[in-house]
Amino acid sequence: MTLPILPTTVVGSYSMPGWLERLKTEFYARRISRRDLDEIHDTAVKAAIKDQEIAGLDIISDGELRRDNMIDYFAERLPGVQIDHASKKFHYDFYDSKVLGKLPMAPLGLVEDVKFLRANTDRATKFCVTGPHSLAKRIRNEYYPSEQEFAMDIAHVMNPELKAIAKAGAQFIQIDEPNYSGFPEDLPWGVKALNALVEGVDAKIAVHICYGNRYGKPSWEGSYAYLLPGILDANVQQLTLEFARRGGEDLKLFRELPPRLELGIGVIDVKTQAVETPHLVAERIRKALEVIPAERLFILPDCGCLHLGRDVAFGKLCAMVEGTRMVRKELKG
Amino acid sequence: MILQLNHLQRKSAASTTQEVVDTLYSLLEEGQLEQEQFARLRVHLDWIQYRHNFRECVMAATAISEPHKQHSPLEMHIDTRQVTPGALRGEILRTMTSGETPAPAQERVLLEDFQSFRESIAWGFNRLYWHRLADWENFTGRGYEQALPGGKSDANHPVAVADCVGDFWTLIRDLDSRKQLPEEIFVLEIGVGMGTRSGLWLDRFRKLDEERGTKYYPRLKFLLGDYSLATLERSRPAVKNHLDLCSFIVLDALNPLKNLAFLRHKILHIHLTNVYDNLPDEEFTRRDGKLYAVQVRAYVPGPDAQRISEQLQMPAANIPRTVHRLLEGGPDYLNDRNRGLAFWQEVWKAMRLEERLVNLEDLPDVALPTGLHQEKLEEVLQGAPSDVRFHASSGALESFQNTVPLLHPRGFLQVQDIFVTNFNEYRLGFHGPGKLDGSIVNWVNGVLLREVGERAGYDVHFAPFHYRKGSRTSILYTTQRE
Numbered sequence: 001m002t003l004p005i006l007p008t009t010v011v012g013s014y015s016m017p018g019w020l021e022r023l024k025t026e027f028y029a030r031r032i033s034r035r036d037l038d039e040i041h042d043t044a045v046k047a048a049i050k051d052q053e054i055a056g057l058d059i060i061s062d063g064e065l066r067r068d069n070m071i072d073y074f075a076e077r078l079p080g081v082q083i084d085h086a087s088k089k090f091h092y093d094f095y096d097s098k099v100l101g102k103l104p105m106a107p108l109g110l111v112e113d114v115k116f117l118r119a120n121t122d123r124a125t126k127f128c129v130t131g132p133h134s135l136a137k138r139i140r141n142e143y144y145p146s147e148q149e150f151a152m153d154i155a156h157v158m159n160p161e162l163k164a165i166a167k168a169g170a171q172f173i174q175i176d177e178p179n180y181s182g183f184p185e186d187l188p189w190g191v192k193a194l195n196a197l198v199e200g201v202d203a204k205i206a207v208h209i210c211y212g213n214r215y216g217k218p219s220w221e222g223s224y225a226y227l228l229p230g231i232l233d234a235n236v237q238q239l240t241l242e243f244a245r246r247g248g249e250d251l252k253l254f255r256e257l258p259p260r261l262e263l264g265i266g267v268i269d270v271k272t273q274a275v276e277t278p279h280l281v282a283e284r285i286r287k288a289l290e291v292i293p294a295e296r297l298f299i300l301p302d303c304g305c306l307h308l309g310r311d312v313a314f315g316k317l318c319a320m321v322e323g324t325r326m327v328r329k330e331l332k333g
Numbered sequence: 334m335i336l337q338l339n340h341l342q343r344k345s346a347a348s349t350t351q352e353v354v355d356t357l358y359s360l361l362e363e364g365q366l367e368q369e370q371f372a373r374l375r376v377h378l379d380w381i382q383y384r385h386n387f388r389e390c391v392m393a394a395t396a397i398s399e400p401h402k403q404h405s406p407l408e409m410h411i412d413t414r415q416v417t418p419g420a421l422r423g424e425i426l427r428t429m430t431s432g433e434t435p436a437p438a439q440e441r442v443l444l445e446d447f448q449s450f451r452e453s454i455a456w457g458f459n460r461l462y463w464h465r466l467a468d469w470e471n472f473t474g475r476g477y478e479q480a481l482p483g484g485k486s487d488a489n490h491p492v493a494v495a496d497c498v499g500d501f502w503t504l505i506r507d508l509d510s511r512k513q514l515p516e517e518i519f520v521l522e523i524g525v526g527m528g529t530r531s532g533l534w535l536d537r538f539r540k541l542d543e544e545r546g547t548k549y550y551p552r553l554k555f556l557l558g559d560y561s562l563a564t565l566e567r568s569r570p571a572v573k574n575h576l577d578l579c580s581f582i583v584l585d586a587l588n589p590l591k592n593l594a595f596l597r598h599k600i601l602h603i604h605l606t607n608v609y610d611n612l613p614d615e616e617f618t619r620r621d622g623k624l625y626a627v628q629v630r631a632y633v634p635g636p637d638a639q640r641i642s643e644q645l646q647m648p649a650a651n652i653p654r655t656v657h658r659l660l661e662g663g664p665d666y667l668n669d670r671n672r673g674l675a676f677w678q679e680v681w682k683a684m685r686l687e688e689r690l691v692n693l694e695d696l697p698d699v700a701l702p703t704g705l706h707q708e709k710l711e712e713v714l715q716g717a718p719s720d721v722r723f724h725a726s727s728g729a730l731e732s733f734q735n736t737v738p739l740l741h742p743r744g745f746l747q748v749q750d751i752f753v754t755n756f757n758e759y760r761l762g763f764h765g766p767g768k769l770d771g772s773i774v775n776w777v778n779g780v781l782l783r784e785v786g787e788r789a790g791y792d793v794h795f796a797p798f799h800y801r802k803g804s805r806t807s808i809l810y811t812t813q814r815e
Contacts, residue, residue, distance in 0.1 A: 018706075022708060089787065090787070090788065093814075094815070184512075211742075212742065214790055214813070214814075214815065215789060215790020215791075215813075215814075216790070217598070217738070217742065217790055217813060218598050218742050219742050219813070219815075220513065220742050220743075221513065221515065221598065221599075221741060221742060222512075222513050271597075271598075272597075
């Protein structure tokens with residue numbers, strides 16, 4: 001994977017079109033078939049990939065357009081998790097899901113998504129997976145003695161899947177753990193579960209930690225100070241954090257980040273429909289360069305673009321790429 | 334013909350009903366009403382709730398959805414309180430035969446063309462009222478709260494305020510225990526009126542904070558927001574003991590985010606009382622499976638125009654122009670402020686709204702309220718009575734959607750107002766618009782609010798205001814959903 005300096009990428013999701021939302025609802029109402037929905041998803045994912053390519057991103061995701069939300073896509077695939085399919089009104093809501101016994105080992109079927117992504121772009125790719133802490137916080141645990149034990153078992157069940165994903169060509173895997181910010185006291189065991197999840201996975205691993213993006217809104221507020229030093233125990237190569245909406249005040253916390261760790265910085269606020277200018281993006285990058293060298297800096301939106309209109313999401317990504325180019329030029333002198 | 338009878342007054346409308354039926358049959362037999370018109374007519378009796386409103390004794394709404402067919406009234410509304418013996422036949426005949434063409438000036442003086450109620454000149458009067466409230470009150474000799482049912486606002490009920498403060502304290506205590514309480518604790522009250530509720534809230538909060546020794550009070554930033562600077566000034570004395578932590582901000586309740594964008598996701602509690610019911614609105618109606626927008630045209634009835642003309646010594650034909658200048662420049666436009674106020678009050682009192690129904694399919698550019706898509710509206714209506722007329726509450730929906738982004742992720746929004754929380758309620762009576770002194774009052778469509786709120790990621794609940802027996806208000810309580 002040869003990348004330019006300050007590589008640009010998404011956090012995972014791309015704009016969810018209104019028509020796709022409605023078609024998903026049609027599927028739940030049994031008015032269109034699974035086969036039709038799969039075709040619709042394939043088409044939507046190809047369009048999302050194309051938009052990212054046109055915008056000029058260096059690392060492409062599948063836009064996560066097959067997913068209802070960051071929990072259910074995995075909860076439905078985790079063996080042993082029971083789902084009440086009547087428990088949600090909008091596709092984006094969470095199912096009422098629970099675990100009543102020990103999770104059995106079985107594949108989750110994510111490899112096909114990776115293969116589809118790889119088949120539809122020549123660029124470097126990234127695949128995102130919700131982490132065990134966030135899943136354990138949302139899936140009701142009625143079996144394990146503690147959340148920690150539940151999360152560890154999720155990690156053990158998902159670990160072979162991540163290895164298979166890497167084998168299928170995912171060069172870059174991002175683990176999403178936004179719930180760390182809501183439950184900072186869980187960080188020690190959350191990191192242990194994360195390490196169990198990625199153990200032996202042959203890919204570059206990032207962990208994305210934001211302050212939530214449910215319905216395009218934050219779920220918590222606070223400071224990233226809670227991450228340190230606990231997050232340094234994570235066996236990952238990159239931290240991907242939210243700075244655009246919250247301002248760059250917390251950047252200084254990462255001045256002493258060990259050289260083995262890269263920092264992915266959010267330079268696009270995904271909780272507003274206002275499109276940033278390339279100049280603003282460049283300014284945010286320059287601020288980050290004051291605390292971390294360019295060789296260890298990745299450029300991203302704060303979080304997924306799921307809740308942005310397609311034009312807005314595309315405009316923001318274009319601005320992000322253009323702002324990054326401006327800084328790259330400056331770095332070249 | 335479908336006859337819809339309600340029983341909203343103390344006395345039933347049985348005798349009027351008989352008279353209405355007899356009159357319509359006789360018009361049919363005399364050939365003044367066609368069989369087809371008769372068959373598709375829906376007549377509502379006894380549907381007026383507000384004593385002061387925009388309706389005549391009998392009014393009809395014509396559908397204009399079928400261009401090749403003669404326009405014929407689809408709905409007829411009869412206010413049994415206004416019916417005088419012997420006048421009903423004439424009134425019904427007048428409404429059944431009057432078309433869209435402007436009536437002769439001796440019958441009515443038109444103030445505008447047909448349009449959505451939201452765009453109607455009526456809201457210009459409403460705006461003027463709030464901007465020139467002091468002038469209005471001086472002229473009438475009574476404060477606006479006296480115009481409220483019961484003569485005072487439920488917003489200021491001390492137990493309700495204390496409960497709200499208690500909930501708020503619990504919230505910030507919880508955040509504090511998780512080390513997630515921001516240094517500055519923002520609270521926003523929109524539509525502060527005389528500031529009474531804000532004053533009560535702050536008094537109570539300080540007392541509770543002192544009792545529990547939590548030291549949150551000095552960290553409080555209390556924002557008083559109102560549409561009118563004059564109103565904000567009047568609220569100042571009510572919070573005089575807390576001025577150090579109060580800010581007074583002119584803002585439009587339709588879009589608080591515009592002025593307060595710097596507080597996005599930061600405000601822990603937002604409260605509004607009797608604001609939504611006074612925001613621009615429009616109505617829709619579903620008849621025979623079709624959805625219609627209700628368009629209105631404001632006018633002054635001929636006899637009232639004549640009276641105003643004589644009283645203020647101006648030609649009746651000049652009333653529309655004078656009204657527009659009044660709304661632009663206030664009562665001083667008429668040189669003598671008292672003369673301007675008299676004109677304002679007389680026109681407002683006399684003003685009525687004609688109605689017509691326009692099929693939504695014929696209005697490709699129809700703007701549904703922010704956040705409400707036609708598919709969603711149709712989905713909601715699946716659970717509603719087949720023929721129903723309802724408020725879109727577009728102003729309330731707009732306000733809601735432009736307010737909730739200010740909420741801290743754990744914050745809550747409380748709105749105390751008059752809500753319709755089930756479409757069936759629309760069959761039980763008239764829910765506005767009415768005239769409340771110089772302003773407009775309209776019930777708020779809580780069903781649509783709940784739908785739009787849920788889709789935007791908020792849980793929206795309604796609870797009756799149980800603090801005063803007989804209160805018609807409810808409390809909307811909103812938090813971010815997980």
